[in-house]
Amino acid sequence: MRKLDVLTKQIVMKQVSPCIYVYMQGCTTHLPRSIMKFPPSELHSAKSSPQSNASTKKVLVLASTSVLLLAVIPLYLFVTGARLDARSSRELGIRTGASKGIERVDRRCDVFRGKWVPYPNGAYYTNVTCPLIIDQHNCLKFGRPDTEFLNWRWKPDECELPRFHAGQFLEMARGKSLAFVGDSVGRNQMQSLLCLLAKVEFPEDISHEYSIDTTYFKRWYFPGHEFTVATFWAPYLVKSRDADLGGHTFNSIMSIYLDKPEPSWATEITNFDFVVISAGQWFFRPLMFYEKGEIVGCCSCEGSKNNITDLTRFYGYRMAFRTAFRELLSQKAYKGMTFLRTFSPAHFENGKWNTGGSCARTRPFTSGEANLEGDDLEFYLTQVEEFRAAQREGIKRGLTFRLLDTTEAMIQRPDGHPNHFGGRLLLKNVTMADCVHWCVPGAIDLWNEFLFHVMRSETRESLQGQTHEIAR
Incomplete structure (x- = not known):
């Protein structure tokens, strides 16, 4: 889709911010089965990339006003040039309707829109104080020479974002559970959360009690707060398998079953109170699409040569999110709060x-120094459309769906990736840079500041609602 067409669609459909995507392109070197679940498809980008005691009348007025305000959320629109290192313009401030506030959790401030400012106090923790960091994200362990990437803080345009408070988070989560469903970038966020919480209570690794694969299906328990954190490996959210008889390669075709949620998470999800959904990079591989057990099309697979309908990856992406959200909505026992975490950018140059x-920068970008392509925008629009549809249905069921929009912040952090200072993956004996995942500690800790803020805001609203009911 041409950029002009995408932008026109955004304005007409009143969508929100775009996001960076990672493209899968051409390499046929065979990947050993032992690391099949962590392909370089996750390591690349094809593009350089306060409440008053008012009278009843006043309450009614405020309620009416709130309904109007809750129907408005921010749109961030980035229009960019052809290269990451080129200056690009950004259009902001366009608003769009929603059934309930999504981004603007705090009605007085949109915490997802702002900029990074110097913060000399540094990170919440280090790789020494938190021994839970896996090598893949452990930039300090692997000798990253600069530490300036730790000395920045996200500053919303209209207010201050509260610092992450591990004690308060654990109290809110006492007796509950949280699951990250998606690919390794979701696991990246879990790593950050574990380290943030470990300052108050160190978790126990209980993964072996639930899965044989304790690398991609992790489960951690905080006994003092009876709180569980888990990660479920589901790069497509739906069921998938290798389609190539020749074996898994960096660019081999995958079969994905668009109407079947990945069983590993779908069979367990009713046990969780908070669920963070994310997916994306794997959709840039060649894909064969199945529905009702039959092939319905494919993308990047030369399907037309075999009388298979050529479909876009956007089709598969939409259907995968639709299926995942419908699964959450259809399980009557599921009472959790669902978060969609938007995509973070890759910054290959x-x-x-x-x-x-690689991604060797040592400072954040200033406003406008980000590169996006039309496809990236289309992916984001597709994702949010499905999220909104699920949110509307969730309201009918009394379920809460919230957006964690990390895009505005993370597009500005080309300095936040491991680059060559993380666990190594080799391609033909050449070490590849990781410009997709994020250093821990680092910029990714912001995602859990957002999560903490949204959870705390929802808790306050729930308590206020209960107080109003009792008052009646």
Whole structure:
């Protein structure tokens, strides 16, 4: 879709901010089965990329006003040039309707819109104080020489974002459970959360009690607060398998069953009170789409040569999110709060993921120094459309759906990736840069500041609602 067409669609359909995507392109080197679940498809980008005691009348007026305000949320629209290192313009401030406030959790401030400012106090923790960090994200352990990437704080335009408070988070989560469903970037967020919480209570690894695969299906328990954190590996959210008889390669075709949620999370999800959904990078592989057990099409697979309908990856992406959200809505026992975490950008420069591209910057971008393509915007629009539809249905069922929009913040952090200072993956004996995942500690800790803020806001609203009911 041409950029002009995408922007026109955004204005007409009143959507929200775009996001960086990682593209899967051409490499046929075979990947050993032992690391099949962590392909370089997650390591690349094809593009350089306060409440008053008012009278009843006043309450009614305020309620009416709130309904109007809750129908308005921010739109961030980035219009960019052809290269990551090129300056690009950004259009902000367009508003869009929603059945209930999504981004603007605090009605007085949109915490997802702002900029990074110097913060000399540094990170919440280090790799020494938190031994839970896996090598893949452990930039300090692997000798990253600069530490300036730790000395920045997100500053919303209209207010201050509260600092993460591990004690308060654990109290809110006491006796509850949280699941991250998606790919390794979701696991990246879990790593950050574990380290943030470990300052108050160190968790126990109980993964072996629930899964044989304790690398991609992790479960941690905080006994003092009876709180569980889990991660479910589901890069497509729906059921998938390798389609190539020749074995899994960096660019081999995957079969994905668009109407079947991945069983690993779908069979367990009713046990969780908070669920963070995310997915994306894997959709840039060649894909074969199945529905009702039959092939309905494919993308990047030369399907027309075999009389298979060529469908876009956006089709598969939409259907995967639709299926995932419908699964949550259809399970009567599920009472959890669902979060959609939007995509974070990759920042490859001077090449693609497999042609020597890297991310060696040591400072955040200033406003406008980000690169997006029309496809990235289309992916984001598709994602949010399905989220909104699920949110409307959720309201009917009394379920809460909330957006964690990390895009505005993370597009500004080309300095936040491991680059060559993380666990190594080799491509033909050449170490590849990781410009998709994020250093822990680092910029990704903001995602859990957002999560803490939204959870706390929802808790306050729930308590206020209960107080109003009792008063009646």
